[in-house]
Amino acid sequence: MGSRPVVEGWFSEGEEPALTGSRCTQCGTFAFPKQLAFCSNPHCDCDEIEEASLSRRGTIWSYTNSMYKPPHPYVAGDDFKPYALAAVELEHEKMVIVGQVAAGVAYESLAVGDEVELVIERLFSDDDGDVVTWKWRPVAEGASS
Numbered sequence: 111m112g113s114r115p116v117v118e119g120w121f122s123e124g125e126e127p128a129l130t131g132s133r134c135t136q137c138g139t140f141a142f143p144k145q146l147a148f149c150s151n152p153h154c155d156c157d158e159i160e161e162a163s164l165s166r167r168g169t170i171w172s173y174t175n176s177m178y179k180p181p182h183p184y185v186a187g188d189d190f191k192p193y194a195l196a197a198v199e200l201e202h203e204k205m206v207i208v209g210q211v212a213a214g215v216a217y218e219s220l221a222v223g224d225e226v227e228l229v230i231e232r233l234f235s236d237d238d239g240d241v242v243t244w245k246w247r248p249v250a251e252g253a254s255s
């Protein structure tokens with residue numbers, strides 16, 4: 111029994127978890143999920159792409175309250191409860207990454223422009239243990255790091 115990621119290789123865990131994307135060594139274009147075979151910038155023919163840890167923080171660009179079981183890889187399991195989904199613009203890359211909002215955070219408390227940080231939380235459990243994924247958690251006001 112232990113925990114395992116919902117998708118292998120999409121994020122790191124530990125003290126400071128981060129999404130694992132890729133970055134073109136030539137034009138600097140980021141991609142998530144990582145795209146190592148070619149650059150996702152159509153005007154760039156570089157094929158030297160490296161793995162990159164993406165920003166752990168961003169701001170809410172849009173959000174919604176999801177009442178339905180989401181599609182793969184946002185597996186909700188059998189103990190499905192409505193949850194908030196946030197589209198977050200990453201601080202540095204300016205990419206928008208959709209993820210669930212951390213457990214216990216009320217949809218009503220969210221606002222466009224709020225700062226959030228990435229956390230790894232349980233998505234569901236099965237016979238082999240917990241399956242975890244990334245979620246967005248609002249950064250407490252006044253907190254600094």
Ligand SMILES: [Zn+2]
Nearest residue numbers: 134137149154
């Ligand atoms: Zn490129």
